[in-house]
Amino acid sequence: xxxxxxxxxxxxxxxxxxxxxxxxxxxxxxxxxxxxxxxxxxxxxxxxxxxxxxxxxxxxxxxxxxxxxxxxxxxxxxxxxxxxxxxxxxxxxxxxxxxxxxxxxxxxxxxxxxxxxxxxxxxxxxxxxxxxxxxxxxxxxxxxxxxxxxxxxxxxxxxxxxxxxxxxxxxxxxxxxxxxxxxxxxxxxxxxxxxxxxxxxxxxxxxxxxxxxxxxxxxxxxxxxxxxxxxxxxxxxxxxxxxxxxxxxxxxxxxxxxxxxxxxxxxxxxxxxxxxxxxxxxxxxxxxxxxxxxxxxxxx
Amino acid sequence: xxxxxxxxxxxxxxxxxxxxxxxxxxxxxxxxxxxxxxxxxxxxxxxxxxxxxxxxxxxxxxxxxxxxxxxxxxxxxxxxxxxxxxxxxxxxxxxxxxxxxxxxxxxxxxxxxxxxxxxxxxxxxxxxxxxxxxxxxxxxxxxxxxxxxxxxxxxxxxxxxxxxxxxxxxxxxxxxxxxxxxxxxxxxxxxxxxxxxxxxxxxxxxxxxxxxxxxxxxxxxxxxxxxxxxxxxxxxxxxxxxxxxxxxxxxxxxxxxxxxxxxxxxxxxxxxxxxxxxxxxxxxxxxxxxxxxxxxxxxx
DNA sequence: ACCTACACTTCGTGAAAACCGAAGTATACG
DNA sequence: CGTATACTTCGGTTTTCACGAAGTGTAGGT
Numbered sequence: 324x325x326x327x328x329x330x331x332x333x334x335x336x337x338x339x340x341x342x343x344x345x346x347x348x349x350x351x352x353x354x355x356x357x358x359x360x361x362x363x364x365x366x367x368x369x370x371x372x373x374x375x376x377x378x379x380x381x382x383x384x385x386x387x388x389x390x391x392x393x394x395x396x397x398x399x400x401x402x403x404x405x406x407x408x409x410x411x412x413x414x415x416x417x418x419x420x421x422x423x424x425x426x427x428x429x430x431x432x433x434x435x436x437x438x439x440x441x442x443x444x445x446x447x448x449x450x451x452x453x454x455x456x457x458x459x460x461x462x463x464x465x466x467x468x469x470x471x472x473x474x475x476x477x478x479x480x481x482x483x484x485x486x487x488x489x490x491x492x493x494x495x496x497x498x499x500x501x502x503x504x505x506x507x508x509x510x511x512x513x514x515x516x517x518x519x520x521x522x523x524x525x526x527x528x529x530x531x532x533x534x535x536x537x538x539x540x541x542x543x544x545x546x547x548x549x550x551x552x553x554x555x556x557x558x559x560x561x562x563x564x565x566x567x568x569x570x571x572x573x574x575x576x577x578x579x580x581x582x583x584x585x586x587x588x589x590x591x592x593x594x595x596x597x598x599x600x601x602x603x604x605x606x607x608x609x610x611x612x613x614x615x616x617x618x619x620x621x622x623x
Numbered sequence: 624x625x626x627x628x629x630x631x632x633x634x635x636x637x638x639x640x641x642x643x644x645x646x647x648x649x650x651x652x653x654x655x656x657x658x659x660x661x662x663x664x665x666x667x668x669x670x671x672x673x674x675x676x677x678x679x680x681x682x683x684x685x686x687x688x689x690x691x692x693x694x695x696x697x698x699x700x701x702x703x704x705x706x707x708x709x710x711x712x713x714x715x716x717x718x719x720x721x722x723x724x725x726x727x728x729x730x731x732x733x734x735x736x737x738x739x740x741x742x743x744x745x746x747x748x749x750x751x752x753x754x755x756x757x758x759x760x761x762x763x764x765x766x767x768x769x770x771x772x773x774x775x776x777x778x779x780x781x782x783x784x785x786x787x788x789x790x791x792x793x794x795x796x797x798x799x800x801x802x803x804x805x806x807x808x809x810x811x812x813x814x815x816x817x818x819x820x821x822x823x824x825x826x827x828x829x830x831x832x833x834x835x836x837x838x839x840x841x842x843x844x845x846x847x848x849x850x851x852x853x854x855x856x857x858x859x860x861x862x863x864x865x866x867x868x869x870x871x872x873x874x875x876x877x878x879x880x881x882x883x884x885x886x887x888x889x890x891x892x893x894x895x896x897x898x899x900x901x902x903x904x905x906x907x908x909x910x911x912x913x914x915x916x917x918x919x920x921x922x923x
Numbered sequence: 924a925c926c927t928a929c930a931c932t933t934c935g936t937g938a939a940a941a942c943c944g945a946a947g948t949a950t951a952c953g
Numbered sequence: 954c955g956t957a958t959a960c961t962t963c964g965g966t967t968t969t970c971a972c973g974a975a976g977t978g979t980a981g982g983t
Contacts, residue, residue, distance in 0.1 A: 324649075325703045327627030328970085342931065349624075355971050357932060367706040377930045377979045384706070391702035395695045402691035403625045406667040406684070458762030481781065628941085643959065655942050657961060662940095677950045677959045 327395075329363040332356050333371060334392040337381060401447065408445065417606035418447045420456035422470040424524045425593065426550045428570050428577075429618075430469060433487065433593070436613030437606045444606055452548075457482060460596065466604050468596040472525045483599040485611055488619025491587035492526070493571040495580045497560040504563075508584025509537055516562035517541040521548035526591045530565070533589045554578060567591050569618060627695075629663040632656050633671060634692040637681060701747065708745065717906035718747045720756035722770040724824045725893065726850045728870045728877075729918075730769060733787065733893070736913030737906045744906055752848075757782060760896065766904050768896040772825045783899040785911055788919025791887035792826070793871040795880045797860040804863075808884025809837055816862035817841040821848035826891045830865070833889045854878060867891050869918060 335345040342353050349356070364370050371385035381389065408414070417437060421430050430448075437444055449456070449465070453472070459465045460482055473484035494512070496504075504515045512534075520527045534541060544562050547553035557564035558578040566574045568585050575582055593614070597607055635645040642653045649656070664670050671685035681689060708714070717737060721730050730748075737744055749756070749765070753772070759765045760782055773784035794812070796804075804815045812834075820827045834841060844862050847853035857864035858878040866874045868885050875882055893914070897907055 325699055327631060327699065330699075330702075331627060343929085351970095352972055353931065354933080354973085357930095359970080361932085369706060374931075374978085379931080387705060388702055391698050391705070395698045395702075398691050398695045398698075399625055399627065399630075402630075402688055402695075405687060405691070406669065455762075461761045462758035641959075651941095652943055653960065654944085654962080657959095659941075661961085674949085674960075679960080 326363065326366070329359045329366075330392055331396060331399075332359050333363060333385075333388070334396050336360065336372070336379065337385065337389050337392070341378060397449065404445075404447070414443045414445045415605065416447070416466070417444045417604065418465045418467075419449070419606070420459060420465045420468040421448060421450045422453040422456060422468070422472075423450050423549045424453075424471050424520055425469055426554075426566055426570060428573050429567060429593065432570075432618055433469060433610055433614055436617075437609040440605060440609055442605060446606070457596065460598055463598065466597065467607050467610070469610075470594050470596060471591060473594045474596050481598065482596050484594045484596050487593045487595055487611060487614035489590050489592040490619060491568045491585055492530075492565045492589050492591055493568045493574075493585035494563055494565055494583040495557060495571075495574055495578070496563040496583055497558070497579075498581050500560050500563065501581045501583055504583075509539060509586065511583065512541050512563065513539050515541050516544045518545040518547060518553050518556055518562040518564040519543055520550065520553065520565075521546045523548065526565075526589065529589050533586070536588075626663065626666070629659045629666075630692055631696060631699075632659050633663060633685075633688070634696050636660065636672070636679065637685065637689050637692070641678060697749070704745075704747070714743045714745045715905065716747065716766070717744045717904065718765045718767075719749070719906070720759060720765045720768040721748065721750045722753040722756060722768070722772075723750050723849045724753075724771050724820060725769055726854075726866055726870060728873050729867060729893065732870075732918055733769060733910055733914055736917075737909045740905060740909055742905060746906070757896065760898055763898065766897065767907050767910070769910075770894050770896060771891060773894045774896050781898065782896045784894045784896045787893045787895050787911060787914040789890045789892040790919060791868045791885055792830075792865045792889050792891055793868045793874075793885035794863055794865055794883040795857060795871075795874055795878070796863040796883055797858070797879075798881050800860050800863065801881045801883055804883075809839060809886065811883065812841050812863065813839050815841050816844045818845040818847060818853050818856055818862040818864040819843055820850070820853065820865075821846045823848065826865075826889065829889050833886070836888075 332345065332349070335348055336342055336356060339345045339348060342356050345351075345356055346353055360371065364372075369384045370382050371388060372379040373382050374380075419434060434446065434448070437446060453468070453470050453475075456465060456468045456470075457474070460468050468482075469487075473486070474482040494508070496515075500516075504511045519530060541563070545553070545556060547556070550566070553564050554566070554574070556562065558580060563583060568587075571582055571585065574580065595607065595611055595614075597604070632645065632649070635648055636642055636656060639645045639648065642656050645651075645656055646653055660671065664672075669684045670682050671688060672679040673682050674680075719734060734746065734748070737746060753768070753770050753775075756765060756768045756770075757774070760768050768782075769787075773786070774782040794808070796815075800816075804811045819830060841863070845853070845856060847856070850866070853864050854866070854874070856862065858880060863883060868887075871882055871885065874880065895907065895911055895914075897904070
């Protein structure tokens with residue numbers, strides 16, 4: 324019989340990447356979690372983690388198991404939220420999935436308008452790979468997916484995309500790094516260390532085309548599927564990184580980096596994907612209208 | 624923090640319909656399960672079951688919670704199977720969903736051919752409402768769905784139906800009940816107590832049309848979405864019930880009932896619904912070919 | 924090279940929980 | 954109205970879980 328508590332610890336450790344961080348989240352001590360996970364591994368005679376340096380890393384088996392656990396406890400959290408909400412009753416659920424390539428502050432600004440609706444919404448927000456989010460959209464476990472690309476056609480799922488807006492991109496670096504690559508933008512990018520979005524993103528290929536046109540060859544030193552992670556590396560001075568221009572001010576402020584330059588020749592778009600049930604969800608309406616009115620007003 | 628063990632007990636009790644049966648499955652005593660579920664209810668201050676007679680029934684909250692639990696532990700079971708299978712490695716997964724209106728012995732006969740393939744399959748079989756199965760098909764948590772109707776068009780899911788076969792239906796009753804309604808078939812059905820498939824099934828409406836044509840008004844005393852349940856009631860002598868003619872012999876033998884008559888004017892069809900990935904799953908091939916070759920050979 | 928900080932592990936103990944036997948209550952059925 | 958069945962309640966017992974103390978191994982600075 325599978326021990327769901329142990330599996331839960333496994334999940335938290337896997338997603339936080341370390342036992343210590345899992346402890347903070349679970350209010351437990353490391354030896355407890357370490358022990359319980361060892362027991363789990365023992366039960367099935369298979370290692371889920373392996374030590375790499377002083378961190379833990381998923382083994383092959385662990386990587387296989389993680390999506391199952393993910394699904395289980397994601398559902399578990401929703402169930403718990405539902406059980407707790409029972410008494411006060413009937414606020415409308417609004418379940419949003421966010422593709423991990425979308426910068427968090429964009430997401431925040433997109434979703435913020437839904438918080439101020441007259442009818443109280445209960446918002447659930449989840450981040451994942453686009454494909455998985457769309458699957459959940461199909462079975463109506465999500466009401467809306469926010470992504471940087473419209474609905475792909477190769478999936479066996481119907482969905483309707485709605486463009487929220489489009490904007491140019493800006494380049495950022497720590498001041499020290501920026502000083503090392505002086506000169507006019509964009510020529511200053513020549514040979515500079517660059518962090519770029521992963522191969523699966525839309526903006527990646529546009530960016531590369533633009534570099535070719537400008538006859539600039541930056542030195543790509545990192546690829547990231549998750550924009551927050553990319554920005555974290557950028558903040559440490561590893562390389563120059565990009566973000567949509569609408570959040571340029573915020574990036575400069577929050578990460579303490581310098582704006583190197585910006586272009587509208589490369590644009591990033593954002594889409595709201597829904598199944599478009601007969602009744603439009605108030606949350607979706609708020610997001611699409613809010614995006615048009617406030618976030619992307621300066622653009623066509 | 625949600626107690627997953629208690630939730631698991633809740634799930635088993637809900638799906639078996641009784642604590643005692645859950646005990647058999649979990650190797651526990653009733654007082655344990657009863658107690659643990661009470662604790663769960665206490666934690667969230669909400670009843671999940673209510674006593675009806677000496678059985679338990681889901682409350683409104685329980686009904687809301689069940690699909691979540693279903694999802695969780697279904698996934699949990701798959702995970703466990705995967706973890707166990709790890710050592711011997713690489714047998715092809717074949718996950719089949721069966722709509723509950725399809726008689727079990729038909730399902731068995733359809734699936735049986737896959738057991739004898741040269742390449743070893745690991746078959747997972749799940750029974751549920753058609754709609755839920757199709758949702759899981761869309762996100763590739765299932766490879767095939769077997770149903771009595773082709774892919775409905777109103778869902779936001781793509782799927783491809785393939786007709787497995789078609790056959791007439793037969794009427795059955797206990798000998799005692801049959802004796803009470805003597806005479807030639809189908810006139811003997813006039814005024815006889817009848818158990819029929821639920822309103823959502825395809826055969827239901829065909830059956831009613833046929834009765835109208837024959838100018839027969841049976842007395843409908845029960846509707847069932849689950850064919851096994853209908854047959855159980857039929858076995859107890861509650862009423863006359865139907866089943867596809869291909870399994871007539873088996874129904875007579877297994878339930879100890881008499882065959883009253885059969886007609887090919889009302890037919891029941893069975894379909895295999897898949898997402899038709901590039902590569903045809905060996906299990907799907909085996910089922911469609913097996914159906915054509917063995918089960919429904921006598922028909923066009 | 925060595926010291927310190929950090930992350931995970933091992934071991935033994937104590938507390939919490941889960942579980943069971945016995946007995947009790949309530950319902951269905953003949 | 955008695956018997957069988959299903960769920961509950963109430964102790965006591967067993968098992969599981971969690972922590973403190975101490976240990977191993979790695980990273981990084983001096």
